Amino acid sequence: MLNVSVMNIVWTVINLLVLYLVFRLFLFKRVDAVLQARRDEIEHAKDSVLEKEREAEKLKEDYSAKLRDADKECEELINKSKQEGYDEYDRIVTEAKDKAEQIIVEARHNAQIEAQKEKDAYVSELTDLVVRAANKIAVSKHDEESDKELYNKFIFEAIEKSK
Amino acid sequence: MDIGGLLKELLLEDKVLIHFDFMNGFFDINRSIVLSWGVIAVLTLLILFLTSNMKVHDISTKQAVAELIVEKLRGITYGMLGDEGLRYRDYMVVVLVFIGASNLVGLFGQTPPTMDLNVTAALSLMSIVLVEAAGIKKKGTRKWLKSFAEPMAIITPMNILELAIRPLSLCMRLFGNIIGATVIMELLKMVVPIIVPAAFSLYFDIFDGLIQAYVFVFLTSLYIKEAVE
Numbered sequence: 001m002l003n004v005s006v007m008n009i010v011w012t013v014i015n016l017l018v019l020y021l022v023f024r025l026f027l028f029k030r031v032d033a034v035l036q037a038r039r040d041e042i043e044h045a046k047d048s049v050l051e052k053e054r055e056a057e058k059l060k061e062d063y064s065a066k067l068r069d070a071d072k073e074c075e076e077l078i079n080k081s082k083q084e085g086y087d088e089y090d091r092i093v094t095e096a097k098d099k100a101e102q103i104i105v106e107a108r109h110n111a112q113i114e115a116q117k118e119k120d121a122y123v124s125e126l127t128d129l130v131v132r133a134a135n136k137i138a139v140s141k142h143d144e145e146s147d148k149e150l151y152n153k154f155i156f157e158a159i160e161k162s163k
Numbered sequence: 164m165d166i167g168g169l170l171k172e173l174l175l176e177d178k179v180l181i182h183f184d185f186m187n188g189f190f191d192i193n194r195s196i197v198l199s200w201g202v203i204a205v206l207t208l209l210i211l212f213l214t215s216n217m218k219v220h221d222i223s224t225k226q227a228v229a230e231l232i233v234e235k236l237r238g239i240t241y242g243m244l245g246d247e248g249l250r251y252r253d254y255m256v257v258v259l260v261f262i263g264a265s266n267l268v269g270l271f272g273q274t275p276p277t278m279d280l281n282v283t284a285a286l287s288l289m290s291i292v293l294v295e296a297a298g299i300k301k302k303g304t305r306k307w308l309k310s311f312a313e314p315m316a317i318i319t320p321m322n323i324l325e326l327a328i329r330p331l332s333l334c335m336r337l338f339g340n341i342i343g344a345t346v347i348m349e350l351l352k353m354v355v356p357i358i359v360p361a362a363f364s365l366y367f368d369i370f371d372g373l374i375q376a377y378v379f380v381f382l383t384s385l386y387i388k389e390a391v392e
Contacts, residue, residue: 008191016261
């Protein structure tokens with residue numbers, strides 16, 4: 001019952017090694033290969049997802065930067081057109097002011113010329129009057145009375161004229 | 164009832180199946196060896212069937228079963244070995260399956276190969292070699308030799324004795340349990356020939372056989388874990 005046979009022990013050892021080899025080659029290796037392939041796939045999928053996420057993040061940043069730039073540009077444009085508007089306004093107002101001044105100056109000048117003309121006309125009329133009066137005096141006989149009357153008439157006419 | 168005759172037949176039967184007529188029977192092959200060839204053949208066919216046509220996606224049921232078996236068995240031995248002994252878990256799975264399958268041979272009316280002392284001796288020999296090899300691999304020869312004097316120099320003889328005691332206890336435990344179960348089953352069959360042996364067979368042939376396989380692997384794993392710490 002307890003007879004030990006070396007050969008049988010050796011056989012069992014060989015049996016075990018063979019079984020181990022079978023398990024290793026046909027079970028563990030195959031299953032491990034499948035599991036490893038699955039793990040690799042998951043890892044790969046994870047990597048690509050991360051990559052995509054990074055890309056999306058970058059795009060988002062780009063777009064927000066562009067948006068900021070556009071805002072800035074827009075503001076600049078508005079400022080520029082505002083500035084242009086103010087400049088135009090100033091220019092128009094200045095021009096109008098200049099024109100008005102010119103008109104005033106011209107008007108003043110015209111008025112002066114008119115006044116001079118009237119003055120000249122008055123002076124020439126007065127001269128005529130004096131000449132006529134002198135003629136009348138020279139023609140008519142004259143005494144103190146008529147002189148006085150004539151003189152008054154002349155003054156009166158002159159006043160009347162100057163009015 | 165001829166209990167003595169039964170025991171004689173069971174324990175003293177001629178185990179030699181294939182006899183070679185030279186060197187006084189040195190190369191004789193026991194029945195247990197032939198039986199374990201059968202066990203190995205069945206296991207190999209089963210594995211080949213389960214793992215044929217493996218795919219990464221859309222796996223078949225048999226592939227799922229194969230993966231489940233690998234995961235579960237590795238889980239069992241990993242739980243016993245821990246991270247340090249990770250590399251030995253596959254071997255422990257093989258031993259677990261081999262002893263378990265060998266013990267279940269009783270279900271088919273054969274005497275289990277583990278009832279032959281030569282088989283259990285070979286198994287425990289492999290275990291102690293693996294344990295010491297793991298220790299040497301982990302610590303290096305010098306440290307491994309020093310580890311015999313730990314924790315105290317005075318117990319060095321004990322530690323050396325353990326080299327022989329451990330495989331002997333492994334070997335005898337497995338052998339004794341299986342032969343005990345078989346003897347009890349045979350006696351039961353003699354006393355009550357029907358129904359009762361079937362119920363007890365559940366315990367002695369299936370449960371006890373698997374428990375003994377587990378115990379053998381558990382103890383070997385324990386030794387490996389101790390060696391690689």
